Amino acid sequence: MGRRLEDDIQEILYGTEEIVHRVAELGEAITAHYRDSGRELLLVNVLKGGAIFVADLMRAIDLETSVDFMAISAYGPSSDEIGVVRILKDLEEPIADKDVLIVEDIIDTGLTCNYLRQSLASRGPASLEICTLLDKTVRRIAEMPIAFSGFDVPDLFVVGYGLDYLQRYRNLPYVGVLKPEVYFG
Numbered sequence: 001m002g003r004r005l006e007d008d009i010q011e012i013l014y015g016t017e018e019i020v021h022r023v024a025e026l027g028e029a030i031t032a033h034y035r036d037s038g039r040e041l042l043l044v045n046v047l048k049g050g051a052i053f054v055a056d057l058m059r060a061i062d063l064e065t066s067v068d069f070m071a072i073s074a075y076g077p078s079s080d081e082i083g084v085v086r087i088l089k090d091l092e093e094p095i096a097d098k099d100v101l102i103v104e105d106i107i108d109t110g111l112t113c114n115y116l117r118q119s120l121a122s123r124g125p126a127s128l129e130i131c132t133l134l135d136k137t138v139r140r141i142a143e144m145p146i147a148f149s150g151f152d153v154p155d156l157f158v159v160g161y162g163l164d165y166l167q168r169y170r171n172l173p174y175v176g177v178l179k180p181e182v183y184f185g
Contacts, residue, residue, distance in 0.1 A: 005168065005169055005171075005172060006172070008169070008178060008179055008182045009159075009160075009172070009176035009177065009178065009179065010176070010177040010178065010179045010180075011176065011177050012174050012175070012176045012177075013153070013156070013158060013174075013175050013176060013177055014151055014161075014174060014175040015174050016173045016174050019056075019133075019150075019161060019173075019174065019175065020056075022133075022150045022151065023053070023056045023057055023060050023133075023150070024060050026057060026060065026131065026148050026150060027057060027059075027060020027061045027062070028060070028062075029148055030057075030060075030061050030063075030101065030131065030148060031061050031062045031063055033129075033147070033148075034063055034099055034101075035063065037099050037126070037127070039097065039098055039099045039126050039127075040064070040065075040066065040098045040099065041061070041063055041064070041065045041066075041098070041099045041101060042065070042066050042067070042068060042093075042095060042098045042099065042100050042101070042125075043057070043058060043065055043066070043067045043068075043101050043103050044067075044068055044069075044070060044091065044095075044100055044101065044102050044103065044120065045067060045068070045069050045070070045103045045104075046069075046070050046071070046072055046102070046103075046104055046105075046112075046116065047069050047070065047071045047089065048071075048162070048164070048170070049105035049106065049162045049163050049164065049170070050103055050104055050105040050133075050162060051069075051162060052105075052161055052162035052170070053103065053105050053133045053161065053162055054067060054103045057103060057131070068091045068092055068093060069089065069091075070087060070089055070090060070091060070116070071087070071088040071089035072085060072086065072087055072088060072112060072115075072116065073085070073086045073088055074111070074112040085111075085112055085115040085116075087119070094123065095120060095123050095124070095125045096123060096124040096125065097124065097125070097126050098125050098126060099125070099126055099127045099129075100120060100125040100126075100127065100128045100129070101129050101130070101131055101147075101148075102116060102117060102120065102128070102129070102130045102131065103131050103132075104130065104131070104132040104133070105132070105133055105134065105161075105162045105163055106132065106133065106134040106135075106136060106153070106158070106163060107130075107132045107134070107135055107136065107140075107146065108136045108139050108140075109139050109140060109141040109142065110140050110141055110142035110143065110144055111141055111142050113130065113132075113142075113144060114142035114144050117130065117144060129145075129147040129148070130144065130145065130146045130147055130148070131146075131147065131148035131149075132146060132148070132149055132150065133150040133151065133161070134150060134151055134153040134158065134163075134175065135149040135150070135151065135152050135153065136152075136153050136154075136155065137152055138154065138155045139155055151175075153175075156177045157177065157178045157180070157183060158175050158176065158177055158178070159172065159175070159176060159178050160172030160173070160174050160175045160176045161173065161174060161175050163175065165178055165182065165183055
């Protein structure tokens with residue numbers, strides 16, 4: 001039998017109950033912010049990491065909402081393509097005249113999210129805001145307005161609650177710090 005995922009976790013940074021509570025608070029804040037807009041609220045989630053967060057967040061918002069998904073590659077296969085952002089899966093529906101909320105699992109340098117924000121802004125939404133569960137402000141390069149932020153996370157390698165390392169750990173019900181020996185080998 002293989003190693004348990006938990007064996008690779010150095011510490012739990014945000015436990016399950018803490019995440020549930022914070023997502024509920026974010027849902028209340030988003031509900032209050034958009035309650036009187038009179039427009040459709042569209043949650044735009046970036047796959048794959050944010051899928052768990054957007055599902056929980058949608059249930060915490062007391063408004064009619066819809067959700068759509070994008071897949072983005074923030075870097076290319078070769079070193080000369082680092083920093084290149086590509087849209088691998090685009091939205092299914094137009095976003096013109098809708099209130100659009102980008103829902104991210106984590107914002108690190110901000111470069112990818114900033115690119116996504118600019119791309120979506122060019123499509124004519126009525127409003128465009130950002131919500132992230134984890135905000136790694138210490139590594140921010142591209143400044144951007146983040147309307148709704150769950151936790152300001154320190155500069156640690158975190159996994160769980162949708163976040164992965166080599167497609168593993170997404171199913172952990174908490175956000176934990178990955179042991180350095182796991183990713184440094």
